Amino acid sequence: MKKTTSKLFVVPYMLWIVLFVLAPLVLIFGQSFFNIEGQFSLENYKSYFASQNLTYLKMSFNSVLYAGIVTLVTLLISYPTALFLTRLKHRQLWLMLIILPTWINLLLKAYAFIGIFGQNGSINQFLEFIGIGSQQFTLYGFLLHLCRKLHRASLYDFADFQCLG
Secondary structure: OHHHHHHHOHHHHHHHHHHHHHHHHHHHHHHOOEOOOOOEOOHHHHHHHOOHHHHHHHHHHHHHHHHHHHHHHHHHHHHHHHHHHHOOOOHHHHHHHHHHHHHOOHHHHHHHHHHHHOOOOHHHHHHHHOOOOOOOOOOOOOOOOOOOHHHHHHHHHHHHHHHHO
16 A cells, blocks of 8 residues: 555656656657748758758757756755755754745846856955956856856756755
């Protein structure tokens, strides 16, 4: 009886994955074989692989590369943080402080990071105040110029989920 009950808990998750992950991927893949008039064609793949300067392939590679780097850096930040949280006295308070940012929309977080790390942002104003002068602040720009604001926002957004995991 207990094994049957625990197997039933998997049903909603599998249904969610099938409906909202696999079904859209299959639909997009199927649609890629048709041109704008709805006729079967491999023209989309031809333009993807034979674009000038391999633009589409480079964009795809960069997307996978950025996703991998954000995942790796997030893991490097989140797992030590999670280990540290297990040893704290007021664990619930700190856990709440980690969960709170997940309630904020990702777009709002991205704009906040643009404001903080921008050329006229808080970080540069502080650096000018202490006499260092305005700098283009990068959190991990040493990794293939990944100093774009949205990458930092992605790091910030996914770190709390990995801490909780």
